[in-house]
Amino acid sequence: MKFATKIFITVFLSTALIISGMVIAAHFWISNHHMQTHLRFARMLARLAALKSENYILRNDRVELYRFYQSILQVNPSVDYIFAEKAAEILVHTFDTGVPKGLLRLGAINTPDTAIITPVANNQGDLIYHIRVKLGAPAETILHFGLSDKKIRAELHSYRMLMLIVGIIMLATVPVGLALFLSRFISKPLYALKNGVKRIGRGELDYRLALTTGDEIEQLVHEINTMAAKLEKARNGLQAEIDERKQAERELANQTELLNNILNNVPHHIFWKDRESIFMGCNAAFARMAGLTTPAEVVGKSDDDLPWEKTESDAYRQIDRQIVETGTAMVDIEEVLTRADGQKKTVITSKVPLHEPKGNVSGILGIFYDITERKRMEETIKQTQKMEAIGTLAGGIAHDFNNILGSIIGYSELAIDDIACDDRTCGYLQQVLKSAMRAKDLVRQILTFSRKSREERKPIPLAAIVKEEAKLLRSTLPSTIEIRQHIDDNAGMVNADLTQMHQIVMNLCTNAAHAMSVGGGVLDITLAPIDLTPEQLEGYHGVSPGPFLELKIADTGTGIHPAVIHRIFEPFFTTKEKEKGTGMGLAVVHGIVKDHGGDITVQSHPGQGTSFTVILPRVVSDTEKKVFQSYTAPGGNERVLLIDDETTLLNLGKSMLESMGYQVTAVNGSLEALEIFQHAADAFDLVITDQTMPHMTGYHLARRMMAIHPSTRIILCTGYSDAITPEKVSAAGIRALLFKPISKNELGRTARDVIDGNEK
Template sequence: MSKRIHFNIFPLLLQICAVLLLIFYIVSRWLQIDFLPVLAATCITFFIIFPVLLLLVNSPLKMIRKALDSGNLSQIKELATTSTGFGQLASLTLKFFQQREELIEEVSERKKAEIALRESEERYRSLVETSPDAIMLSDLNGNILIKNLRASKLFGESLDSQSGNICIFDLTPTEGRPHLESIFKEIKQKERIKAVECLMKKKDGKIFPAEISFSLVNASNDNGGAVISIVRNITERKKSELEKSKLEDQFRAIYKMEAVGQLASGIAHDFNNIMGAISGYADIIRHRYGEDPKLDKYAQMILSATTRASDLTGKLLTFARKSKLQMTAFDIHDVLNDVYGLLEYTIDKKFEVNCELNAADPVIIGDSTQFQSAIMNLALNSRDAMPDGGELVLRTENVTLDKDFSKSRAYIVAPGYYIAVSVKDTGTGMDKQVLSHIFEPFYTTKDVGKGTGLGLASVYGTLKSHNGYIDVESEPGKGTTFTLYFPVNRKTMCSDSEAPKACVHGKGHILVVDDEIFLLDAVQEMLTWLGYDVSVCTNGKDAVEFVKRDPSNVDLVILDMMMPNMNGRECFRQLKEIKNSIRALIATGCKMDDELQQVLKEGAIRIIQKPFVSAQLAEAVQDALSG
């Protein structure tokens, strides 16, 4: 609302009257006219004209005053269109107030703009200062002009040192400087470069990996603009990527070893089938033609060779974790003392053998024979790695393994209490390439004829069979340390059976089912020699059809476990549907595993391991028929 404006015309009129009286007096004197009549005529004229003049003057002034008081200037718009002095006054008043309103609006808009700008600056300042990334503004020569708090912390500079004399090129190692300089040259054309990885350097000299984005701003300026560099410390990301890579390596190693284990198991199965046929026929030769000393000798040699071959497949099955374990509680220290005694007497005196038995809890549940074999394998490998002699140390200690232990290993550890058995030597050591293959079957660095490549593979299998782990530390020229981790007091139950020693003849009708023809013929020959009636089938489907025709005619079925289309377990299930009381022996080239345990639970009498000879077969058949 405008302030009230007062127009008082009376003082002005009095002044006019005084002036007029003075003028009339002077004129009357000059003309020598009597002043009083003139004065009387003038006063009469004045008092007649004055109200009219007063009305003419005061009316537009009141209109203007009223418009100013009310703020409603539309009241004088019509007056402003007149050509009178009051019209001009009204027009000027309208223009004044219009300009005044425009000025007020302009000032208001400027204040709003200033407030918005200030708020925007605060937001951006807050955004920049609270950013987890280091943000720096530099000229095209790399001289830092402004940097945020994170940049100061990351590069070890205080905020007081933001004087512009620090160059971004000095924040990278010497070898990385040319790369940054080339980026600053390139950014003039590209104006923006995203996610460049490079090494950066803190004030204390520490190097860290960084990801940097560059943007050119104010390029139209005379100085060519400035460069905003956003630096992100990616140390943790690189650690995560490394851990992820290690984890992927762990899984790849596990899958690789599992795949190789399956391959080894398959090879062992097929090999045992072949050895079964060879040993079967050799045993038949001994029993039928044993009167001939030469034939008997040759047959014995064949059987001896098949036994050695069976030991070889046993190592493969140990690697594949399908070996037959004899699990008992035993003291690892007792076994190591035995190994220590053997080594002292069997290896050259140029080797120094030491035994450091520090474990407080040395008793585990396991196969002591496999454990001893594993330690001997490692010890003999250590001996071979020290052609000029050296030191061999057998050592034990109890350790507790946790999840962090897996992070630096190529395997995943079940947390718990373990006994660590290490075999350490001062030999030639191994490089990373060799280390990545040492547990693979048939992989060896020894000369032809000096190693089968199954020693460490069987050690690996032993550890897996005992739910343990193996760790290797080695460098060329610095020796090797194998550390075996066995869980303490972890029970593992496996079935076991004694091998028969004598042939037992009998009677009955036996159905033999195996997809290997030569092994099938050998078993048929042995059973016929033992007095049994024998029928054969080369697959599970034929066996089921055979029993269907006359279930009562079959006293015993000898089933191969691994056959195409229908394996031994499925065949046995279908045979039981035909004849629930049917008796079955399971013949397999694999060792005891979960599937074999299941088929025993489902009613199979027992397992017979390939290769076998007549005496073993006779005892198993007799046991199955009389059971």
């Protein structure tokens, strides 16, 4: 048995005996004194109640007196009843059925404030200690108290039980607590010694025991502390070596993490292989390119295991073998690589040999970066340069070509005016005039395509344009392509630029024809008016409900792959073979349609065909329709100063104006015209001048003339000029701007409007 246990048992038994004796003694003391204490308390309570009752009785407040007695009963469970009587008259009582008559015959009390106790029996035979107290006032008033012996003894029993419970609790706790305290106090040094040795044994060699007992235990503690100090010194030397190794490991881990961060965050793709072209590792960018989740997945794989095409893998291995055999690097190799998602990328690869300490080639380190976007930008720049070249060429020839067309158109109109309308020659001239007008539109299309002409919007019947383009297409397409037309001649008009409408139809039909160039098919052209409601606008963007013209151009060709259909309206994007398309056709169409307040949508299924739907706002005003009615310009007899450096066009313009009745002064040069105007500014009602002339442009000539005579009416004519815009002309005070070639009616109408002040 442990020493501490022996101490515990001895103290526990001794304490238990003492407490048991104390509990028994307390039990007997309570039993002997409880009843006397209760009776003394009851006498005192009765006298106090009698004093307070006097006040209520004198006021005759029996209700409050009753409440007072009830409160005494609630607070003192041993009080069985209370009542007050005056000369045998019951004033207040707490009985349920009335005061027993036997209680009124107990005899009179002569001395006030004297409590007399009389034992009586109630109806159940229980003993009641009846207490009577005479009140000082009013006279002959007595307060009766009934104290139940049964309730007093029940309370005594409760006290005994409480004492028993307290004794049991004390027996269960006090001996144990005292025994534990003494046993621990005596055995504490031994426990401290034992725990200290345990801590040292667990490796806490810096722990020292601190016990001062003045006996053998203190000597033992000193020896143990000395031993712990020696062990600590030996351990510290070993720990220093371990710390150095851990520090080296941490530095190595940090360097490895830094290297991994560099590898995985550089924008280039890095990999390394062994001599047999087996991958030993890569960075995150390379893993993503190869369709792998982590770089670790590439280890042990060859190029054949990755998504490259076989021809690509063979080419990579051939370069690897050459590097291993020669031990020399190969840099800036342009290669094609197929990504895991199927996209082909153009990359620049550099590979260097990895050497063993002895100098032998042990593997290959490679790095490549994606130049696909750079190549695309180079192609874009090339296409842009082509477009600029076209624009430069178009701008260069436009002026001269329009002057030539102006002569053809003008002299044809003059010839038609001089020939009888039933003459066969008149028909020939009409055909020449029609061809010249087509050539005029062709020049405008070229300038529009190169973005070097301004659009001229007016209400036009779209049905006529669609039919004209369909007729032109029929003469150029092979017989394997059938053209079906569903065109509503009364579909209405759109407020648009004529040339740009031709562009829309021609580009869409040409694309459809290209899609059917191999096997042929059906080109379906449909034009009809529609009234779009808010519910029908789903699928369209940037348009509001209202009247529209709907143009559908569908083919049965190869279709467009779903992966690229969302890109077909991007500039320079094309699915055609190199040199067979610029990628601008659909982009131009999309831009024109959106610029005219419409929208274009596409539906396509590979192998089944493609359908483009164009909607354009429809013109419904009758006033606008009158624009397309035949119009013959009225003439006049006003004086006109005509200036042009081209003799042919000067004579033509003079003939046109004179045929309409005008008095024309024709001048072949800007300086000569300015000199004439300076001496006779009031002699002319209208000035018509060409823009491109030697010495001084028409624009500057007009500014000089208006400086001399501010109210001068001037019309400026141009074949093409980057420097002239309608806004610039209007801001300078020039009344009208005409673009060559100019027809007789257009010249006459504009001249009449400017002279009459009706120019727009």
